Amino acid sequence: LAKTTQPISMDSYEGQEVNITCSHNNIATNDYITWYQQFPSQGPRFIIQGYKTKVTNEVASLFIPADRKSSTLSLPRVSLSDTAVYYCLVGVEISSGSARQLTFGSGTQLTVLP
């Protein structure tokens, strides 16, 4: 089962734009891509979801290329409170033939510096 990979960590300064990419080569055909934010010892919190091209909401944008094998979460003007782990979540097709398995990415620890 191919892993869904992300950079382990990223540092940024307050007010900057941050882009976090997730690679998901085995994404299931009909699955959306969702992104979550997680603080220590808390459950993940939904940020944004998309199927293809670009999606924007009040907190983030999501860019998905035509082949859908990756996605990029864009956080505009980050603040100190955005320091957290960010995960993508996709359904991955499994070689065994069963439907697909929900798979979190490896997670990216974003640290926002003053």
Added chain:
Amino acid sequence: AAGVIQSPRHLIKEKRETATLKCYPIPRHDTVYWYQQGPGQDPQFLISFYEKMQSDKGSIPDRFSAQQFSDYHSELNMSSLELGDSALYFCASSSPGTPLGHEQFFGPGTRLTVL
């Protein structure tokens, strides 16, 4: 607004004991997901239920079982506990009409420690 409720929040068990974790989804949510997150690890999908039927199965060990009841709450039953089962167990729910896997609302988790 009501959130996902999980109980207990903390649980300590000995090896080879059994444990039952409970999840109460957001009212009117019909889909429940279970995840296991070890220390410093990403969450691993275990199993999901839609309208009381199992919908997707992930890396849930054979020692574990789960079900969703008529009131949509769900229970994760864990038997023959091993040290490696120590983890945070999250439950998430999603609303009717949400495609499987999308916009999930997570509970605060149950921290299971196996001694």
